Structure formats: C-alpha cells, structure tokens
Amino acid sequence: MASKASLLLALSLLFTACLAHHRQQQQDQCQLRNIEALEPYDIIQAEAGVTEIWDADNQQFQCAGVDFIRHRIQPGGLLLPSYVNTPILAFIERGRGVHGVILPGCPETYEYSQDQQFSGERRGQEFESQDRHQKVEELNQGDVVAIPTGAAHWLHNDGDSELVAVVFFDTQNYNNQLDEYHRRFFLAGNPQAQSQQQQQGRPQIQRHQQQGRPRRQGQWQGRQFLNSGNIFNGFDAEFIAEAFNVDRDTAEKLQGQRDQRGHIVKAQQGLQIIRPQQSRQQQQQSRRGSSGRFDPRQQHHGHRGSGGWSNGFEETICSLKLKENIENPSHADFVNPQAGKIANLNSFKFPILKHLQLSAERGELQRNAIQSPHWTINAHNLLYVTEGNLRVQIVNNEGNSIFDNVLREGQVVVIPQNFAVIKRAGEQGARWVSFKTNDNAMIANLAGRVSAISSLPVDVVANSYQLSREDAQRLKFSQRETVLFNPSYRSQGRASA
Structure with a gap:
C-alpha cells in the first residue's frame, strides 16, 4: 500500500510540475515587448492555386495559441479533402465556391433518385452514374465557415474568378490533444510531391523569416504543411484493396504516390455535385450579402440571431449549420x-x-x-x-x-x-x-x-x-x-x- 501511495504521489507531483511548466511557458510567451505586422512566411504552389502560410513560431501566435493560412484557389480548383487537429474558422474574402464537411456517423442525404436513373432490370444493378454524399453548401464572399476538430472537408472554386479563403486555427483548443501546432491530414493526392519540386529549385516558395530570430531545431516549418503524402500512403496497398473491395491499381491511386498536382488540383470538366438549386430570391440575397461596401442608409441596431434564442435542442450534430454570412446587414x-x-x-x-x-x-x-x-x-x-x-x-x-x-x-x-x-x-x-x-x-x-x-x-x-x-x-x-x-x-x- 505504501509503495502504491508513493507512486500516486510521484505521479501527482509530476503532473503538477508539467502543468506548471506549461502554464509558465504560456505566460512567458505572452510577455510581449514588441509585436509587428505579419505577412506570409511560406507560399506553396499547387496545380490550381497556392496556400500562403504565416509563421506559427512567431511569438504573437504562440502567445494566443493560434495559427493562420490563406488559400488562393483558381477557377475550377479543388482543395483536396483533409482534416485538422484543431477547430477551424474560415472567412471567404473573395470569390465563390462550394464546400463539404464530412461529419462522422451522419447520413448521406444528398442523392440521386434511382427511379430517375434506372428502370426495369437495370435498377440497382449499376451504380456508375449514381451518387450520394453528405450535405454541401454554396459559399460566397463574407461567409464564415465553422469546421469541428477532425472533420474532413474540401473546397471547390466553381466561379470565374479567384477564390480567397483565410483560415484560422485555435491550436490551444481543448479538442486538440496533439501539440501546439495545427497538423493537416490529407485524404487524397500527394502534397509532398509539389513540396519536393519546390525544394529542388522551382521558384515557388517565398520565405519571409524575420531577421535576427533563429528557429529552434526541430520546430514546425511552414513547408511541413505539405511535407508528407496522404494518409493512405502509409497503408499497405493490399490492405487498402481489401478494405475498399477494389483492385490493386485503384488502391495505389488512393495512395497517390504518382500524383504530381499538389494539394489544390484542377477539376476535370468541372464537378458534378448534387446540390439544391438556389431560387432567384436566394441568389439576390447572396449577392446583397457579399456586395462588400457599407451602405449608410442601412441602419440596424442588433438582433437576436438568425435562428432566435437557442435552448440547445434546435440542432443535432448532423443538422448543424456550418456557415453564416457575417456581412449580412442584419x-x-x-x-x-x-x-x-x-x-x-x-x-x-x-x-x-x-x-x-x-x-x-x-x-x-x-x-x-x-x-x-x-x-x-x-x-x-x-x-x-x-x-x-x-x-x-x-x-x-x-x-x-x-x-x-x-x-x-x-x-x-x-x-x-x-x-x-x-x-x-x-x-x-x-x-x-x-x-x-x-x-x-x-x-x-x-x-x-x-x-x-x-x-x-x-x-x-x-x-x-x-x-x-x-x-x-x-x-x-x-x-x-x-x-x-x-x-x-x-x-x-x-x-x-
């Protein structure tokens, strides 16, 4: 009994010391004597866009426990599906697009009717032209998108101009149990291929490291955002083939080892996605909500929110509203x-x-x-x-x-x-x-x-x-x-x- 008590006491003291050390580190990081305006530290090029990354080791970001990047997606570009170890808030600065967030355990409620697709003996026997997936949403300028920790998501620019999205990560959020940096886990593609090409001399990374502030050995580098393949790359191809009930060639394509397009790819012939058609009134509201400039004739004095007061039962996990236009005058x-x-x-x-x-x-x-x-x-x-x-x-x-x-x-x-x-x-x-x-x-x-x-x-x-x-x-x-x-x-x- 004495030995067990001693062990528990030692563990308790160790935990207290670690917690105190972490708190002291956080307090030290917020002892700011001077801060400065920050610009992107890395710019990583892909086939259909770029991602600009701010320096996560900057003392400002370390103090607040946050991280920040900006995607610039060309028309027709698709930001490949991925998930992150922190919650995300994204703001659509310019352009329009469509995005999807995959919430685990939720049903695929967007689907083609089999009656419209097939008849007679063919019904249920062929699925090449069928599709069903979780809910997708249109995005417009001024939209704020909320993505829970670990939820896979993707973004497609279906407009005719560049789509610019800035993305905020809360790395000290209680849902992040990895470390103090955001980590992106790709479900597709071969992001490291583009990074390797850039390291071999292609002039596509612009580095803005601050003068006189050395980077500690082993710390996060902006380039590591794309410094690995997708998660299927680490599995054996035979296991993947069995898990998906597909042939080995398809399994190897899932691994993406020969994919050279980077993390933002050009969608071939556009994306055919099941989604509801916007009414003319909704389209006009979207245009008004993203018009951008302030009209002094519009005077509003606050309101309770688009959904009224919440009592905690209005939304289930699968029906969560994941976007809201912050530029809506209301x-x-x-x-x-x-x-x-x-x-x-x-x-x-x-x-x-x-x-x-x-x-x-x-x-x-x-x-x-x-x-x-x-x-x-x-x-x-x-x-x-x-x-x-x-x-x-x-x-x-x-x-x-x-x-x-x-x-x-x-x-x-x-x-x-x-x-x-x-x-x-x-x-x-x-x-x-x-x-x-x-x-x-x-x-x-x-x-x-x-x-x-x-x-x-x-x-x-x-x-x-x-x-x-x-x-x-x-x-x-x-x-x-x-x-x-x-x-x-x-x-x-x-x-x-």
Missing part, C-alpha cells in the same frame, strides 16, 4: 453612418461556435474614423485587414506601447487578451475580420457613452486624473457616441497635415 451590432459598422458572429447567432469556443468580427471604418479604445475581456484576437489601411496601437499591462503602426491589406496582428487597442482608418477607409478565442468574446470600451471612464463617478475621475470637477465632467460626457467615432475637425486636420 448581423450589424454597431452602426454609425458617418463612421462605420461592426458585426459580431458569436454562439448566439451561430450556435456551432459554442462547440468550437470561437467567434468572429467584421469591422469597417470610413475615412479617418476611429473605433473606441477598448480591451477584450475573455479572448485573444487575431486581426486581418481585408481592405485599405488601418492604424493600430496596442498597449500592454505595463502601459507601454508594443505596436503602433499601419496595417495594410493582407497583414495580420495578434491582440492578446486584455491588452488595450485603438484603431483608426486611413484616407481610403479600412475593413477587417477578426477571429477570437471565445464563443462570446466581450469588449470593454475606454471612451464613449458606454465605457469604463464614463461609468465612473465624477469625483473618482477628478481625483484619479488630477482634474477639476468641471474637467472631469467634460471628460466623462463630451464623447456621446458609443463605439464608432466620427472623425472630428481637429483629427481630420491632423490627418491631412
């Missing part, structure tokens, strides 16, 4: 026709986010407009600029500015939990999308009609800032807007000077 939470608008997509509006423990924000500021200085109470925040220029200042708990720069289109910055931030649009305005590590991320404003300062008693403000009572009242009440501030004549003069 999602706008804050609107100031002279300044801009902000829409939040949380678990109240998009219930699957409760399971993923993630949320998203779509923001727009007009020329020189400002979003109130604020902090996010319960989440890290990855900010990606989609249009224009955005001046961003970030302040840490020591009161030091750790970022004061202009974010350009396509750049990323991480705003850690509770760090204060202020945003101001440039001369052309700005739009962004943010991904947050909480399904109901909340902010606390520092300025404006509903803010920390305006909620303090006047005498507390006066004594805190060494102000007269009159100046304290002016500080509290002079800004009557809530979150989005129309630029004053004074700030416009400074911007144009």
Whole structure:
C-alpha cells in the first residue's frame, strides 16, 4: 500500500510540475515587448492555386495559441479533402465556391433518385452514374465557415474568378490533444510531391523569416504543411484493396504516390455535385450579402440571431449549420453612418461556435474614423485587414506601447487578451475580420457613452486624473457616441497635415 501511495504521489507531483511548466511557458510567451505586422512566411504552389502560410513560431501566435493560412484557389480548383487537429474558422474574402464537411456517423442525404436513373432490370444493378454524399453548401464572399476538430472537408472554386479563403486555427483548443501546432491530414493526392519540386529549385516558395530570430531545431516549418503524402500512403496497398473491395491499381491511386498536382488540383470538366438549386430570391440575397461596401442608409441596431434564442435542442450534430454570412446587414451590432459598422458572429447567432469556443468580427471604418479604445475581456484576437489601411496601437499591462503602426491589406496582428487597442482608418477607409478565442468574446470600451471612464463617478475621475470637477465632467460626457467615432475637425486636420 505504501509503495502504491508513493507512486500516486510521484505521479501527482509530476503532473503538477508539467502543468506548471506549461502554464509558465504560456505566460512567458505572452510577455510581449514588441509585436509587428505579419505577412506570409511560406507560399506553396499547387496545380490550381497556392496556400500562403504565416509563421506559427512567431511569438504573437504562440502567445494566443493560434495559427493562420490563406488559400488562393483558381477557377475550377479543388482543395483536396483533409482534416485538422484543431477547430477551424474560415472567412471567404473573395470569390465563390462550394464546400463539404464530412461529419462522422451522419447520413448521406444528398442523392440521386434511382427511379430517375434506372428502370426495369437495370435498377440497382449499376451504380456508375449514381451518387450520394453528405450535405454541401454554396459559399460566397463574407461567409464564415465553422469546421469541428477532425472533420474532413474540401473546397471547390466553381466561379470565374479567384477564390480567397483565410483560415484560422485555435491550436490551444481543448479538442486538440496533439501539440501546439495545427497538423493537416490529407485524404487524397500527394502534397509532398509539389513540396519536393519546390525544394529542388522551382521558384515557388517565398520565405519571409524575420531577421535576427533563429528557429529552434526541430520546430514546425511552414513547408511541413505539405511535407508528407496522404494518409493512405502509409497503408499497405493490399490492405487498402481489401478494405475498399477494389483492385490493386485503384488502391495505389488512393495512395497517390504518382500524383504530381499538389494539394489544390484542377477539376476535370468541372464537378458534378448534387446540390439544391438556389431560387432567384436566394441568389439576390447572396449577392446583397457579399456586395462588400457599407451602405449608410442601412441602419440596424442588433438582433437576436438568425435562428432566435437557442435552448440547445434546435440542432443535432448532423443538422448543424456550418456557415453564416457575417456581412449580412442584419448581423450589424454597431452602426454609425458617418463612421462605420461592426458585426459580431458569436454562439448566439451561430450556435456551432459554442462547440468550437470561437467567434468572429467584421469591422469597417470610413475615412479617418476611429473605433473606441477598448480591451477584450475573455479572448485573444487575431486581426486581418481585408481592405485599405488601418492604424493600430496596442498597449500592454505595463502601459507601454508594443505596436503602433499601419496595417495594410493582407497583414495580420495578434491582440492578446486584455491588452488595450485603438484603431483608426486611413484616407481610403479600412475593413477587417477578426477571429477570437471565445464563443462570446466581450469588449470593454475606454471612451464613449458606454465605457469604463464614463461609468465612473465624477469625483473618482477628478481625483484619479488630477482634474477639476468641471474637467472631469467634460471628460466623462463630451464623447456621446458609443463605439464608432466620427472623425472630428481637429483629427481630420491632423490627418491631412
């Protein structure tokens, strides 16, 4: 008994020490003294598109426990089926397409009717022209797609222009039990073939490693995103043939060893996919939802979400709604026709986010407009600029500015939990999308009609800032807007000077 107790005590101490070490590592990673705007670290070319990968070892990403990539898929391109060890939020920045997510154990509800396909003796005897599969969905600009951990998924560009999708991974999510990086497991193709060709001298990888920051031996490299074959490659071809009841040649094609197309392939003669036809009204709504620019005539003051209040029983696993258009005007939470608008997509509006423990924000500021200085109470925040220029200042708990720069289109910055931030649009305005590590991320404003300062008693403000009572009242009440501030004549003069 004594030996068992000693063993349990030793294991308990070891677990506590490991947990403390992990927490200390995470805390050390968030001791940020300076951060910078980030651009892709690797660009990996495939037959019908490219994937741009940000540096997962950057201290910002390590602090927040997140990762980020961007797919650029050419018309007719197919991102091969794969799954990942983390939950995913993807945002369709440009273009249109169709995608599918395979949820284990769910039925194949999209199918051709046998009565339409066959008759008489042929019915049920031939299946070459039949098909059935799980639900697929149309994607348009502004759609946010939620994909649970380990769910296989694919994406096809069926439009006539490039499809751009940015993808956010929450590597510290409780559903990820592998390590601190996202790992992609391909079900098809031979992604390593394209990577090997690039390593042999094809000028298709552009590396943007930061100067003076050495990479530790054995750490994740962006190229490892495609540094292996698909998962069937590791099985014996005979086993695959028996498992699928096919011949060996088909089994070897599943392994993809001779496939040289990379991870985004050109679909031959388009994809014939079973899907419902959109009505004219739905097509018009999709176009309006993805029109992109802010119309000041549309004023909305928040709503409860497209599905009403959730009591936890509205959706089963197999009927989960996996996409929502964040640019739908009804999602706008804050609107100031002279300044801009902000829409939040949380678990109240998009219930699957409760399971993923993630949320998203779509923001727009007009020329020189400002979003109130604020902090996010319960989440890290990855900010990606989609249009224009955005001046961003970030302040840490020591009161030091750790970022004061202009974010350009396509750049990323991480705003850690509770760090204060202020945003101001440039001369052309700005739009962004943010991904947050909480399904109901909340902010606390520092300025404006509903803010920390305006909620303090006047005498507390006066004594805190060494102000007269009159100046304290002016500080509290002079800004009557809530979150989005129309630029004053004074700030416009400074911007144009």
